[in-house]
Amino acid sequence: MILKMTNKDNDFYSYMGKFFGSRIVQTETKDRIYDDNNKVWYIYLDQNNKVCAFLSICDGIIKNIYSSNDTSLKNLILEVKKDIVLQPSIVTKIYENVYLECGLKINSLENYKHFIMIRGDN
Numbered sequence: 001m002i003l004k005m006t007n008k009d010n011d012f013y014s015y016m017g018k019f020f021g022s023r024i025v026q027t028e029t030k031d032r033i034y035d036d037n038n039k040v041w042y043i044y045l046d047q048n049n050k051v052c053a054f055l056s057i058c059d060g061i062i063k064n065i066y067s068s069n070d071t072s073l074k075n076l077i078l079e080v081k082k083d084i085v086l087q088p089s090i091v092t093k094i095y096e097n098v099y100l101e102c103g104l105k106i107n108s109l110e111n112y113k114h115f116i117m118i119r120g121d122n
Contacts, residue, residue: 002079003043007035015043015051025066029092030114033064044076055080062089062118070098077102086120 005012012035019025019033026032039056044067046052053067053076067073073095080086081102090109091099093116099106107117 001045001049002076003041003045005041005043006039007037007041012041015045016041016054019051019054019066029066029094031064031092033066036063039063042076042080044072046072057084057086060085060087062086062091065091065095067095067098070095073098074101077104081120084120086118088117088119090115090117 003015005015016035020035022033038058040058041054041056043051044053052069052072055062055076056064077098086104090112093114096106096116099118104118104120109115109117
């Protein structure tokens with residue numbers, strides 16, 4: 001199941017709270033996750049309502065992305081792509097193979113070791 005939420009939703013922090021400031025997530029993704037007011041969050045839950053993947057978007061730009069497994073992230077991206085034209089976004093490089101499987105275009109970024117630019121089909 002995919003939830004669409006903002007940080008104003010009642011259950012938002014029960015799903016997402018543990019990811020903000022997480023050293024595990026930061027170490028894995030080389031990115032920090034913030035709960036900014038302008039972000040819309042897409043949260044992929046498994047059958048036990050556990051968060052498996054999420055991404056945040058603002059004006060069609062992916063701001064944060066994380067997943068505990070590639071399949072969940074792929075399902076999430078493919079679902080989000082149905083509703084949103086993804087603008088060029090600088091995202092963590094560790095999911096590069098998933099971005100490609102989802103049909104996203106990838107550009108390397110000079111001076112960015114752990115990040116790449118992705119964009120949708122537009």
